[in-house]
Each structure stands twice: as C-alpha cells, then as structure tokens.
Amino acid sequence: MAPVPKTMSGILIEEVGGPEVLQWKTDLPVPELKDGEILVKNEFIGINYIDTYLRTGLYKAPLPLITGREAAGYVVASSSPDFKEGDRVTYLADHSYAEFTAVPDVSAVIVPDDFSTEQAAAALLQGLTALTLIREAAGIKQQLGISQGPFVLVHAAAGGTGLLLVQILAVNGAKVIGTASTPEKLALTKENGAAWVINSKEEDVTARVKEITSGNGVDVIFDGVGKATFDANFDIIARKGTVISFGNASGAVGPVDLFKLTPKNAKLVRPTLFNYITTKEERRAFTEELFELISSGKVKLRIHDVYPLKDVARAHQDLEGRKTTGKLLLKV
Template sequence: MSPVPKTMAGILVEKLGGPEVLQFKTNLPVPHIKDGEVLVKNEFIGINYIDTYFRTGLYKTALPFIGGKEAAGTVIASQSAEFKEGDRVAYIHDGAYAELTAVPADKVVPVPAELSTEQAAASMLQGLTALTFIREAAGIKQELGVSLGPWVLVHAAAGGTGGQLVQILTVMGAKVIGTAGSPEKCELATKHGAQWVINSRTEDVAARVKEITSGKGVDVIFDGIGKDTFDMDFDIIARKGTLVVFGNASGPAGPVELPRLSAKNIKLMRPVLLSYLTTKEERQEYTKELFDLILSGKVNVQIHNEIYPLKDVARAHSDLEGRKTTGKLLLKV
C-alpha cells in the first residue's frame, strides 16, 4: 500500500447555513487512527437528509466539522485485528465527506465480493434505516405472501429511504401505499413495489388512502417529511396504528399533545437508526440481512442518475432539498 498522506481533500463546515457553507478544501489534515480504528480511503460517499440538518444547525454539533455519515472504500491503515490494508469496507460514521476517514473497527463492515463499492455506499444508512424501522419500530417481522400483511403508507416513496422501505415492505407481504410528488416519482414508487401510488401534488392523499383501504386507514405510516404531512397522518392512520416519524424534509413535526393519541390508541415513534445498532452483533446481523436482500435481487439500490464529484457537494445538497432527485445521492472521491 502507498504511504498515508499528510493532507487530504474534504468538505469543511465552519459556520451554519445553506449549501454555500460546504467548503471544499484540499489541505485538510489526515486523521490519525487510534487503537481499534481503521483509516478508510473513501471511494463513494452517501448523501442523506440528516446531513442537511447538521449543516443548518437543526441538529447540533461543534464547529468546525466535516460532514457526512456513510461511505465505502478501502482500508489503507489499520489498528484493528479485524481488518487489514486492502480490505473493501463500508461504514456509518461521522466525517465521511473526505478522501480519508478514521472509523472505529466495530462500525465497519466488510463488503461482499459480489457487491460493488458503489452499491455498498448507497445502501448503508438508508437501507439499514428502512430495515430496522420495519423490524423494530413497526414490529413487522413475519414473512408473508403478497398483500397479506398490514396496510402501510410510505411518504416520499421514490426517495432513498422511502424506496428502500417500499421494497423491503413488499418483500415482507405488506399492502403498500406510496406517495410521491410527480408522475415520474410515482412511476418509480410503483417500480419499487408500491401497489398503490398517490401523487401528493395533484391528489387528495387523505381521501385516496381512505378510498383504497375502504375507510379503515393504514396500520403503519413511515413519515420522513414531517411538518407538511404530520397532521394528515393522524387522520388516515387506523385504530391501534403505528406512526413512525423519522425525518424533517418539510420542517420538524409536532409538538403533540399526548391525548391526541388516545382516540385511536396510536403508537407514535421517533426512532434513530444508531439506537438500533448499538452493538457489533446488531450491526452485523442487520447488515448481513440487508446485503443478502440486495444480492438476492429482492431489493434494488436505486442510485440517482448523477453521481456528484466531492467538490460539488453543495450542488448535491441544493438538488436534494429542492426535491430534484430520485433515489440515493452519492459523491465520488
């Protein structure tokens, strides 16, 4: 392997704000790895909505910081017995918007030979979010035939996490209704496996959900949009339903008066992926299941039609927030 360089390119945030605060730097210091860590040369880096929350200050972190939460690449230095130089790996960890990232070995997973580095980077955060939320938050564990499971609504079903939710729910037999904001995105949600798709810009979503479910409502809602859809969720959820709010694309949802849950005995959750992956065993179990779903062809990792150079991360954030994208956004180093 080549010697570890002293400096690297990366994206530094020194003040909070819009995409313009994402500064491309070419002289950032390379992180030193400690015992139990590996240094990963990133090849593809995932872009997620949570990255915009840290950039704007909705989620707090100390300044300055290097953004990004996931990537895949090659180990170029190791202080762990589990990984050696040259291993292809993927991870979820801070500081991914850079050429090189120091990552604790227990947060790193090997990439199977049959899986491309690009697919691995695109699947980690959103795929594991979808899988753990389906299993843990919604409690959907059974393997069922098509349309024998619960009624489930997925908002933004053409997006990265939304598309993964739809595909995994379909594999598990749920009756899946998706919403999307354009004819093209509706078509993509259908390709993901949603049996019913509602155009949220031109149709009355609540009326259509009640029509599709014959007035019952949906048993589970996965809402990554937040403010714009939250009130409607209470109208269309079924009695004893589970409302899983996991994102703030339109702004934070709530607040909620607890008695609002009582009329239908609703379970309201705001889960976080990493709280389901606190042990090495949990990370390995869920990552193996996700990779198996991808390699078997049951789940397709939909990648946006443009992969952005690292230096163009600000444009990628603008496109993401402007809802100009479908599928997973990636940066190439």
C-alpha cells in the same frame, strides 16, 4: 500500498447555513488513528438528509465540522485486529466528506465480493434505516402473501429511503401505499412494489387512503417528510396503528399534543437507526440481512447520480429541492 499523506481534500463547515457553507479544502489534516480504528481512503460517499440537518444547525455539532455519515473505500492503515490494509469496507461513521476518514472498527463491515464499492456506499445508511424501521419500529416480519400483510403508507416513497422501504415492505407481504409528487416518481414507486400510489401535490391523500382501505386507515405510516405531513397522519392511521416519524425533509415537527393518539389508540415513535444497531451483534445481523436482500435481487438499489466531492453543494441543493429519486453519492 502508497504511504498515507499528511494532508487531504475534503469539505469543511465553519458556520451553519445554506449549501454555500460547504467549503472545498485541499489542506485538511489526515486523521490520526486511535486504538480500535481504521483509516479508510474513501471512494464513494453517501449523501443523506441528516447531512443537511447538520449543515443548517437543526442538529447541533461542534464547528468547524467535516460532515457526512457513510462511505465505502479501502483500509490504508489499521489499529484493529479485525481489519487489515487493503480490505474493502463500508461504514457508518462521522466525517465522511473527505479523502480519508478514521473509523471505529465496530462501525465498518467488509464489502461482499459481489458488491461494487459504489453499491456498498449506496446501501448502508438508508438500507439499514429502512430495514430497522420495518423490523423494530413497525414489528413487521415476513408474511405468507401480499393479501395477508398490513396496510402501510410510505410518504415520499420515491426518495432514497422511501424506495427501499417500499421494496422491503412488499417482500414482507405488506400492502403498500406510496405518495410522491410527480408522475415520474409515482411510476417509480409502483415499479418498486407499491400496490397503490397517490400524487401528494394533486390528490387528497387522506381521502384516497380511506378509499383504498375501505375507511379503516393504514396500520403503519412511515413519515420521513416531517412538518408538512405530520398532522394528517392521525386522520389516516387505523385503530391501534403506528405512526413512525423518522425525518424532517419539510421541517422539524413541533411539540406534540398526546391527545392526538387517543381517538385511535395510536402509537407514535421517533426512532433513530443508531439505537437499533448499538451492539456489534445487532449491526452484523441487520447488515447481513440487508446485503442478502440486495444480493438476491429482492431489493434493488437506485443511484440517482454521482457528484464529484467538491460539488457537494449542488448535491445538497438537488436533495433539498426534491429533484432526486433514489440515492445520491459523492465520488472522491
């Protein structure tokens, strides 16, 4: 294996703002390893909405910053007994928008032999987010048949996390309603397991949900949109239902009046993936289940496009402009 260089290419943020603050650099220092870390030469990097929150300052982080939260590649140096040089890995860790990333060994997993590196980069963060939201936040387990599961609404169902939510929910017997903004996205949502789809731009979502559920509302709502959809959720939710707010694609949700929950005895949760996979055992169990769902063909990954790393600003523009379906990747 070739020696590790002293400098690398990557994306640096020196001030928060629009996509223009994502600066392409070719002279960044390669990270030095601490005990229990591996140095990964990234091949494919996953783009996620959290990257835009860090870029705009919605989520605070010290500057200057190399952002990015997931990637896949191979180990070029290791100070961990669990990994060796040449291992193909995927990981959830900070600073992935670069040629090399120092990754805590607890944050990395070996890529299965039947996965490409591209698939591994596309699967991890959004796949684990969808799976943990379903299992932990919603408490939905495998059902015997589609007619026996709960009614579930997925906002922005054609996005990267949305499509995975729809597929895993359908596999687990939920009766899935998906919203999307174009006929193409609606068709894609239906192809991936939604029993009903609603055009969020042209239809009254609340009225359609009540029509579909005979006026009862849905048992669970998965809302990664945020500000634009939040208030309507409390009209759509069924008695004793659960509203899961997990994203801010349209802007952050403001302060919440708890009395919104009273008319339906509803529950509201605002979870984050990393509190569901804090231990090595949790991370391993959810990752193994996710990889099995994909390997078996029950869940299919959709990669919308792959951009060169230096074109990351264009990728952020497409993501924020709702121009994508499925997963966006960067190629190093």
